[in-house]
Amino acid sequence: MRIGYLINTYPRPSHSFIRREIAALESEGLEIHRFAMRGDRDALTDPADLAEHTRTERILEAGAGALLKGLFRQSLAKPAQFATALRLAHRRAQAGESSLMRQIIYLAEGARVAARAQDLGLTHIHAHFGTNSARVAAYARLLGGPTFSFTVHGPEEFDNILALDLGGKLALAEFCVAVSSYGRSQICRWAAAADWEKIQVVHCGLDLSRWAGPLPLPQGPFHMVSVGRFAEQKGFGLLIRAFALAWRHNPRLHLSLVGDGELRAQIEALIEAEGMGDAVRLLGWQDEAGVRAAMEAAHALVTPSFAEGLPVVIMEAMACARPVIATYIAGIPELVRPEQEGWLVPAGDPKALAECMLQAADTAPETLAAMGASARARVIARHDIRASARRLAALFSRATG
Numbered sequence: 001m002r003i004g005y006l007i008n009t010y011p012r013p014s015h016s017f018i019r020r021e022i023a024a025l026e027s028e029g030l031e032i033h034r035f036a037m038r039g040d041r042d043a044l045t046d047p048a049d050l051a052e053h054t055r056t057e058r059i060l061e062a063g064a065g066a067l068l069k070g071l072f073r074q075s076l077a078k079p080a081q082f083a084t085a086l087r088l089a090h091r092r093a094q095a096g097e098s099s100l101m102r103q104i105i106y107l108a109e110g111a112r113v114a115a116r117a118q119d120l121g122l123t124h125i126h127a128h129f130g131t132n133s134a135r136v137a138a139y140a141r142l143l144g145g146p147t148f149s150f151t152v153h154g155p156e157e158f159d160n161i162l163a164l165d166l167g168g169k170l171a172l173a174e175f176c177v178a179v180s181s182y183g184r185s186q187i188c189r190w191a192a193a194a195d196w197e198k199i200q201v202v203h204c205g206l207d208l209s210r211w212a213g214p215l216p217l218p219q220g221p222f223h224m225v226s227v228g229r230f231a232e233q234k235g236f237g238l239l240i241r242a243f244a245l246a247w248r249h250n251p252r253l254h255l256s257l258v259g260d261g262e263l264r265a266q267i268e269a270l271i272e273a274e275g276m277g278d279a280v281r282l283l284g285w286q287d288e289a290g291v292r293a294a295m296e297a298a299h300a301l302v303t304p305s306f307a308e309g310l311p312v313v314i315m316e317a318m319a320c321a322r323p324v325i326a327t328y329i330a331g332i333p334e335l336v337r338p339e340q341e342g343w344l345v346p347a348g349d350p351k352a353l354a355e356c357m358l359q360a361a362d363t364a365p366e367t368l369a370a371m372g373a374s375a376r377a378r379v380i381a382r383h384d385i386r387a388s389a390r391r392l393a394a395l396f397s398r399a400t401g
Contacts, residue, residue: 024389110139180331205385230261
């Protein structure tokens with residue numbers, strides 16, 4: 001099979017899970033052509049991401065003139081299909097998905113993807129995220145391109161599900177992938193019941209060959225790590241407030257933050273206001289090796305999110321045999337079981353999170369190690385990227401007949 005993968009901006013530092021998925025599919029014998037609307041070369045530091053950048057065809061780099069000419073040619077070659085797609089563009093603009101001009105841009109991108117798919121002999125397009133990439137894949141299909149599917153991760157798609165028209169996209173698609181049962185339930189809320197069977201749960205996975213032989217828990221004071229974008233939904237501001245409460249009871253606690261984002265200045269101000277400059281370290285963005293090193297230097301991962309899908313960073317920490325402190329939201333309880341692989345706390349409650357940090361710090365080392373071992377066994381059983389790739393390959397095969 002020759003499959004096209006379509007993502008809005010690719011690669012990005014936070015999209016290593018997509019890169020792993022593509023590599024696993026290729027190891028199963030599929031040929032994958034990478035499409036992105038645009039790239040973000042300046043944000044990339046990981047050699048694997050830089051290599052992926054060179055493999056990716058960026059649609060907008062064709063230029064506005066070429067995209068509009070392609071759309072015009074498509075309208076002449078397939079006038080009925082073009083009229084159907086144009087009516088959909090008007091409806092989606094009226095529904096508030098975006099402006100009509102932006103829908104026309106998506107339509108032109110879809111025409112380009114359809115033409116390139118024909119040139120390359122692609123039999124199916126798979127889009128990541130239920131946002132504009134899935135819309136472009138749907139337009140490509142309406143304009144005579146190959147069948148398509150898409151993966152919904154959340155939480156962004158679930159924040160604006162009516163405007164994004166996930167149910168309408170699903171109706172046009174061969175299937176949709178949710179990364180957790182929770183995600184599937186959210187799509188079912190807005191999809192026609194007749195389309196529910198199209199929603200398939202396929203977990204994001206890890207290349208477990210790269211997570212062999214975890215290091216034992218470190219010696220010394222209890223040290224936690226948190227990884228992610230410094231954005232509202234990730235809850236880092238609440239994490240600092242909770243850590244301050246715990247740190248006042250146990251000044252030996254340490255916390256490292258891996259990541260960056262628009263809230264960095266706010267987080268730095270909170271740390272300074274609490275006088276915790278020696279207890280909290282900001283490590284910035286790290287490549288995969290850097291993230292793993294930060295996890296192995298810690299006793300536990302803490303994920304204070306307000307909204308999530310099912311964070312890959314939790315899988316990575318569990319593969320490192322590290323217990324997890326996380327909020328009881330979205331797909332997280334499907335993976336982390338309280339008192340077995342870690343602890344779950346209510347989202348938005350800094351006092352509960354602080355108490356959990358102190359409880360984890362007081363837990364005997366042998367109990368922490370046993371929780372880490374359970375975490376590693378569970379992620380190996382549920383999130384092997386090879387198993388996920390085989391599941392996806394079977395879905396692609398069925399979609400293309």
